[in-house]
Amino acid sequence: xxxxxxxxxxxxxxxxxxxxxxxxxxxxxxxxxxxxxxxxxxxxxxxxxxxxxxxxxxxxxxxxxxxxxxxxxxxxxxxxxxxxxxxxxxxxxx
Numbered sequence: 001x002x003x004x005x006x007x008x009x010x011x012x013x014x015x016x017x018x019x020x021x022x023x024x025x026x027x028x029x030x031x032x033x034x035x036x037x038x039x040x041x042x043x044x045x046x047x048x049x050x051x052x053x054x055x056x057x058x059x060x061x062x063x064x065x066x067x068x069x070x071x072x073x074x075x076x077x078x079x080x081x082x083x084x085x086x087x088x089x090x091x092x093x094x
Contacts, residue, residue: 001035001087002060004052004067011048011077016041019076032066033059039076048076053087060084 020039028034036053052067054060064084072079 001090002054002057003085003087004054004060004064005083005085006050006052006067006079007081008048008050008075008077009046009080011041011043011046013043016048016076019074029066032063034063035059041076046077050076057086 023037023039033054034052035055038051038053040049040051042048052060052063054063061084064082
């Protein structure tokens with residue numbers, strides 16, 4: 001499994017609320033090979049981290065190209081970094 005981790009600054013609460021509503025009400029864009037998404041928000045610092053999950057490195061590459069082509073108004077804020085990672089361990093504790 002692979003994760004594309006995108007960090008944003010200047011996240012406006014109303015803009016984030018609109019983005020969350022869009023994500024929750026529909027599926028991924030046509031052709032997007034994404035398997036899951038996590039959106040983490042620090043309202044006090046006006047930052048967000050978006051974790052996009054993909055089955056393969058190739059799916060992550062394709063998804064990354066599609067996300068990079070999105071209009072900036074469709075993102076939660078100013079994109080400051082993107083990490084493309086292989087998930088080596090995932091463990092949930094009780």
